[in-house]
Amino acid sequence: MPLSVVILAAGQGKRMKSGWPKVLQPLAGRALLKHVIDTARELAPDAIHVVYGHGAEQVRAALKSEDVSWVLQERQLGTGHAVLQALPGIPDAHTVLVLYGDVPLIRRGTLEGLLKLADSKTLAVLTVMLSDPSGYGRILRDARGRIRKIVEHKDASQKELRVRESNTGIIAAPAKLLKKWLASVKSNNAQGEFYLTDVAAIAAKGKFHVVPRLAHNESEVLGVNDKVQLAQVEAAYRHERAQELMLGGVTVIDPARLDIRGTVTAGRDVQLDVNVVLEGNVTIGDRVRIGPNCVIRDTKIGADTEIFANCVLDHAVIGPSCKVGPFARLRPGAALARDVHIGNFVEVKNAQLDAGSKANHLTYLGDALIGKDVNVGAGTITCNYDGVNKSQTHIEDGAFIGSGSMLVAPVRIGARATIGAGSTITEDAPADKLTLGRSRQVSIDSWTRPPKRKKS
Numbered sequence: 001m002p003l004s005v006v007i008l009a010a011g012q013g014k015r016m017k018s019g020w021p022k023v024l025q026p027l028a029g030r031a032l033l034k035h036v037i038d039t040a041r042e043l044a045p046d047a048i049h050v051v052y053g054h055g056a057e058q059v060r061a062a063l064k065s066e067d068v069s070w071v072l073q074e075r076q077l078g079t080g081h082a083v084l085q086a087l088p089g090i091p092d093a094h095t096v097l098v099l100y101g102d103v104p105l106i107r108r109g110t111l112e113g114l115l116k117l118a119d120s121k122t123l124a125v126l127t128v129m130l131s132d133p134s135g136y137g138r139i140l141r142d143a144r145g146r147i148r149k150i151v152e153h154k155d156a157s158q159k160e161l162r163v164r165e166s167n168t169g170i171i172a173a174p175a176k177l178l179k180k181w182l183a184s185v186k187s188n189n190a191q192g193e194f195y196l197t198d199v200a201a202i203a204a205k206g207k208f209h210v211v212p213r214l215a216h217n218e219s220e221v222l223g224v225n226d227k228v229q230l231a232q233v234e235a236a237y238r239h240e241r242a243q244e245l246m247l248g249g250v251t252v253i254d255p256a257r258l259d260i261r262g263t264v265t266a267g268r269d270v271q272l273d274v275n276v277v278l279e280g281n282v283t284i285g286d287r288v289r290i291g292p293n294c295v296i297r298d299t300k301i302g303a304d305t306e307i308f309a310n311c312v313l314d315h316a317v318i319g320p321s322c323k324v325g326p327f328a329r330l331r332p333g334a335a336l337a338r339d340v341h342i343g344n345f346v347e348v349k350n351a352q353l354d355a356g357s358k359a360n361h362l363t364y365l366g367d368a369l370i371g372k373d374v375n376v377g378a379g380t381i382t383c384n385y386d387g388v389n390k391s392q393t394h395i396e397d398g399a400f401i402g403s404g405s406m407l408v409a410p411v412r413i414g415a416r417a418t419i420g421a422g423s424t425i426t427e428d429a430p431a432d433k434l435t436l437g438r439s440r441q442v443s444i445d446s447w448t449r450p451p452k453r454k455k456s
């Protein structure tokens with residue numbers, strides 16, 4: 001059957017106590033709602049409808065590039081009312097899968113299992129056994145194990161509150177039936193809302209099948225209502241990603257102190273020390289070692305490279321057998337070939353260093369093209385910005401840049417040239433020669449140190 005997914009994302013999330021709508025709160029660097037949309041897309045549905053309302057402009061702006069149909073729920077009158085807003089746009093012959101913008105870790109496989117149950121006479125409900133079900137709707141079953149009713153925490157009796165089987169909120173049913181059931185949902189309950197959960201009792205009374213499917217994994221159905229739960233979900237996500245890496249052969253010194261906020265591909269015998277943060281798309285080659293406290297975003301690291309402690313790498317491409325850090329910063333456009341060494345307090349931006357080149361201390365390399373086996377001395381700066389425009393520095397193979405040199409771009413240093421320490425280079429330096437750009441040293445014979453003034 002064709003599939004339409006409806007994602008509920010209109011609520012304010014009062015319990016978040018935030019200026020942002022709840023579904024935009026970040027989990028692993030992506031909005032909660034974005035996680036749900038991405039998972040929905042894995043099911044290859046015919047349509048994804050996102051019901052939005054609270055913080056409408058912020059939500060639309062944050063997710064403007066998503067190819068989904070946006071359904072405005074002007075007043076948030078409850079989850080049942082929210083689904084009702086999307087249904088007119090869904091053909092009767094479709095199966096509807098309802099997801100929640102605040103249940104971000106739900107997995108494709110679980111949803112596929114649920115969808116298998118939703119035939120033309122059935123409402124399928126994803127449930128979960130929770131050790132602490134407070135706040136969740138409770139599943140009340142009949143003697144045959146079918147769902148008789150779902151009761152919200154706030155409406156439940158003492159006896160019902162003892163039920164541990166809880167409603168995840170996620171359901172699947174034929175569109176035609178859902179339209180019929182929702183039309184008779186009322187708001188006479190503790191919160192005065194139109195509850196989606198009421199369709200369970202309506203369907204059961206109408207002699208339809210209301211079939212539960214138990215989720216195996218508690219963390220994938222965790223709902224995020226406040227910042228405590230947001231941190232719990234973040235921890236669950238972090239734990240899963242670390243587990244995947246370790247099962248793939250990566251040594252993680254402490255999985256609780258590794259943050260993965262994107263997609264990481266890693267080879268074998270990679271070692272990740274504590275407090276490493278990996279964001280976006282990060283690719284790590286075999287035997288790479290990453291020291292403590294490194295933040296690495298959208299970066300590729302070649303095999304056998306070592307990143308020492310406290311580096312920040314952002315949109316960099318690093319070849320094999322390099323050494324980077326400690327305390328190095330590679331900014332977008334930094335491209336290191338093999339065997340390159342970037343040492344402490346070196347910043348590289350939009351600069352290529354070819355094989356075997358080294359910049360080991362206190363240096364800024366921006367907008368530069370650096371050849372093979374170049375040695376850049378401590379305190380070298382490519383002066384790439386004149387206050388208006390950026391210019392290129394070209395350093396050819398085998399050049400040696402003495403410490404404390406200012407290379408005022410645009411400028412070219414020829415192959416095997418040597419630049420004397422402390423030079424300010426404003427003209428191209430020829431190959432194979434020593435070039436100096438500094439004033440001569442003088443010593444003044446007649447000079448004496450001034451006497452110390454008496455304090456009054």
Ligand code: UD1
Nearest residue numbers: 008009010011076077078079082101102136137167169223
């Ligand atoms: C809901 C379920 C509860 C379940 C829990 C699981 C109902 C009535 N209750 O409760 O049984 O155990 O989820 O996490 O369905 N939303 C709208 N429009 C509205 C109201 C809500 O789009 O008018 C959206 C919210 O943005 C949110 C989702 O629906 O993404 C759930 O709403 P929320 O208020 O968090 O429901 P819970 O109290 O968690």
Ligand code: CA
Nearest residue numbers: 102223224225
């Ligand atoms: Ca919720």
